[in-house]
Amino acid sequence: MNSDRVLKWFLYGYLALVLVFIFAPIIFSVIFSFNSDRFPTIPLGSFTLKWYKTIWQDPDVWEAARTSLIVSFSVASIATLLGFATAYTDYRYRFKLKPLYLALILLPPTIPLIILALAMLAWFAKIGLAGKVISIIVAHSVLTAPFAMAIIRLRLSQMDASLESAAWNLGADQWCALRRVIVPFCRPAIISSFCLTAAVSFDEFAIAWFISGLNKTIPVIILEIVTGNIDPQVNAIGSFVFLTSITLVVIAQVVLMTRDKKEKVHHG
Amino acid sequence: MSVSKQPAKTPSSDSKSARQRQKSDLFQQVLRLPIVIWQSLFFIAPLFFLVAMSFFIVRNYRMTEAFEMKNWLKMMSRDYFWDSYGLTIGLATLATLVVMIVAFPAAYTLAFRVSENTRRWAIFLLIIPFFTSYLVRIFSWYVILAESGVINAMLGYIGLGPYIMLNTKFGTIVGYMTLTLPLVIILQTFSLANIDRRLVEAAYNLGCRPWRTIIRVVLPLAKTGFIIAAVFCFILSFGDFVSPYYLGGSKPPTLPILIVDTVKSGQQWPRAAVVAVVMMVTLFIVAFGGIAAAYRRRNA
Numbered sequence: 001m002n003s004d005r006v007l008k009w010f011l012y013g014y015l016a017l018v019l020v021f022i023f024a025p026i027i028f029s030v031i032f033s034f035n036s037d038r039f040p041t042i043p044l045g046s047f048t049l050k051w052y053k054t055i056w057q058d059p060d061v062w063e064a065a066r067t068s069l070i071v072s073f074s075v076a077s078i079a080t081l082l083g084f085a086t087a088y089t090d091y092r093y094r095f096k097l098k099p100l101y102l103a104l105i106l107l108p109p110t111i112p113l114i115i116l117a118l119a120m121l122a123w124f125a126k127i128g129l130a131g132k133v134i135s136i137i138v139a140h141s142v143l144t145a146p147f148a149m150a151i152i153r154l155r156l157s158q159m160d161a162s163l164e165s166a167a168w169n170l171g172a173d174q175w176c177a178l179r180r181v182i183v184p185f186c187r188p189a190i191i192s193s194f195c196l197t198a199a200v201s202f203d204e205f206a207i208a209w210f211i212s213g214l215n216k217t218i219p220v221i222i223l224e225i226v227t228g229n230i231d232p233q234v235n236a237i238g239s240f241v242f243l244t245s246i247t248l249v250v251i252a253q254v255v256l257m258t259r260d261k262k263e264k265v266h267h268g
Numbered sequence: 269m270s271v272s273k274q275p276a277k278t279p280s281s282d283s284k285s286a287r288q289r290q291k292s293d294l295f296q297q298v299l300r301l302p303i304v305i306w307q308s309l310f311f312i313a314p315l316f317f318l319v320a321m322s323f324f325i326v327r328n329y330r331m332t333e334a335f336e337m338k339n340w341l342k343m344m345s346r347d348y349f350w351d352s353y354g355l356t357i358g359l360a361t362l363a364t365l366v367v368m369i370v371a372f373p374a375a376y377t378l379a380f381r382v383s384e385n386t387r388r389w390a391i392f393l394l395i396i397p398f399f400t401s402y403l404v405r406i407f408s409w410y411v412i413l414a415e416s417g418v419i420n421a422m423l424g425y426i427g428l429g430p431y432i433m434l435n436t437k438f439g440t441i442v443g444y445m446t447l448t449l450p451l452v453i454i455l456q457t458f459s460l461a462n463i464d465r466r467l468v469e470a471a472y473n474l475g476c477r478p479w480r481t482i483i484r485v486v487l488p489l490a491k492t493g494f495i496i497a498a499v500f501c502f503i504l505s506f507g508d509f510v511s512p513y514y515l516g517g518s519k520p521p522t523l524p525i526l527i528v529d530t531v532k533s534g535q536q537w538p539r540a541a542v543v544a545v546v547m548m549v550t551l552f553i554v555a556f557g558g559i560a561a562a563y564r565r566r567n568a
Contacts, residue, residue: 008381011373011376011377011381012377012381014373014374014377015373015374015377015378015390018370018371018374018449018453019390019393021445021449022394022397022446022449022450023393023397024408024412025404025405025406025408025409025412025446026397026400026405026408028408028411028412028418029404029405029407029408032408032411039411039414039416040411040418041411041414041416041417041418041420041421042418042421042422043421081302082302082303082306085298085299085300085302085303086299086300086303088299089296089299089300092296093296093300101300101304104303104304104307104308104311104312105303105307107311108307108311110500110503110551110555111315111507111548112503112504112506112507112508112524112547112551113507114507114508114509114524114527114528114544115318115507115527115544115547115548116314118318118527118531118537118540118541118544119314119315119317119318119544120310120314121531121537122314122317122318122321122537122541123310123313123314123317123318124314126317138310139310141306141310142306142307142310142311145303145306145307173291174291174292174295175295196399199399199400200399203399203400203401203402203403205403206509210531219401219403222401222403222404222407223403226403226407226514230410230411234404234407235404235407235408237404238401238404238407238408241401241404242400242401242404245399245400245401246396246400248399249395249396249399249400250396253392253395257388257392
């Protein structure tokens with residue numbers, strides 16, 4: 001019995017260590033962003049806001065932030081729309097070539113980003129779509145639509161199939177049933193998918209770096225600063241980026257989890 | 269999905285149902301087709317173009333469409349290409365082994381040793397880094413692992429070090445782990461949690477020792493999920509250019525760094541395309557090999 005308790009605490013400690021390893025870079029980045037040393041270490045230097053002031057006064061950073069916001073908002077909208085339509089098609093219809101259809105949408109995340117980046121750079125240059133903000137939006141939508149599809153499909157599989165037919169029997173046509181029954185049921189998944197796809201797009205740097213041309217997003221600016229040398233500015237920008245994406249991911253998860261609980265209470 | 273083409277204006281009940289069917293067909297296509305068009309134009313077409321591009325030639329700094337083996341022969345005959353290839357496969361394999369082993373005790377704890385609520389919170393935490401800027405996290409490791417960085421400073425207090433961790437394979441693996449460890453723990457946890465507990469308890473009741481139970485009962489039952497986790501880990505590490513560049517020092521470069529350097533330093537896109545195609549073929553072999561292994565064992 002005693003050895004089992006030792007094992008238990010060993011495993012808990014191990015799990016805690018793994019979580020420390022995973023979150024250490026995020027936490028240190030935030031700490032270093034307030035640290036005066038150019039090359040931060042322990043013991044820490046004095047508290048400062050100068051790195052935040054530097055980026056606050058940098059017009060390039062503002063421009064990139066604007067581009068990033070436009071891109072992630074558009075990507076989230078397009079990817080969620082595409083993901084919803086695909087998830088519903090998969091839920092409702094059976095047809096030949098369906099495995100191929102699903103592969104078409106689910107494959108992009110399994111291709112390394114650097115390969116997609118090169119392929120899209122070349123193809124977009126050929127069809128006259130390179131170096132524009134819209135190019136990044138299109139590329140990121142391809143990449144993120146699978147996430148949207150997966151989240152919404154999972155939600156649809158929890159739906160009582162008779163809800164939709166009940167709406168038809170009451171005289172709703174298919175569009176009406178879709179709008180009044182399916183979409184409201186999927187709302188938490190739709191919100192969640194919107195946040196997650198926005199977060200992925202907001203952090204993606206390889207494709208954006210290759211195809212953005214002069215329209216740099218925030219991660220591209222970070223990549224360029226990092227390539228130069230050690231500059232604690234990166235920690236300041238990084239802290240903003242962390243705050244943004246963590247907020248989005250937490251919202252996405254909380255929305256899904258709280259809805260689940262509410263429904264369990266209703267059914268129970 | 270053939271639709272009967274009846275004149276739409278005859279007021280018979282037949283044509284009404286035909287009209288309805290036509291309408292429902294439209295509904296179905298409006299939902300189904302956008303993704304097909306979108307992914308064909310912006311996902312499949314670029315990949316095919318990439319393969320085609322590996323046969324193009326560059327003349328006077330301009331890329332011309334052609335069908336020549338020049339790029340392939342050139343890249344295949346270079347030692348540095350094969351050095352990079354070997355290094356990339358070696359590093360990705362090492363990372364997969366390390367990550368799968370490091371993740372296992374954590375996944376085992378989450379699957380068998382904690383309440384469902386704790387597990388849910390742990391998964392919640394593990395999902396966050398997956399969607400959080402990888403680039404900034406690697407920069408953070410760069411500062412932490414440096415010769416006068418946080419880790420060496422802490423080791424200094426107990427009289428150890430300093431150790432050189434940047435520009436080594438160790439640095440690269442730390443970077444790969446940053447990228448893949450959360451995902452692998454999640455996938456391992458799910459496949460362990462789905463095991464039929466009664467089989468594990470049966471082994472235990474029949475006197476099987478814990479270690480033997482894990483190796484002979486738990487792991488074979490979770491095999492499919494574990495292979496999928498390993499394949500994902502390999503793909504992500506194999507395709508990443510940030511960790512081997514910033515933490516590994518890029519000497520020699522891995523294949524993804526080779527692509528970046530080739531594209532960013534000039535017009536030699538076709539040669540970069542050769543590297544990319546070789547990478548894709550390698551990944552297909554690994555992925556299909558993994559899947560085949562996963563399902564063959566299942567049936568045996």
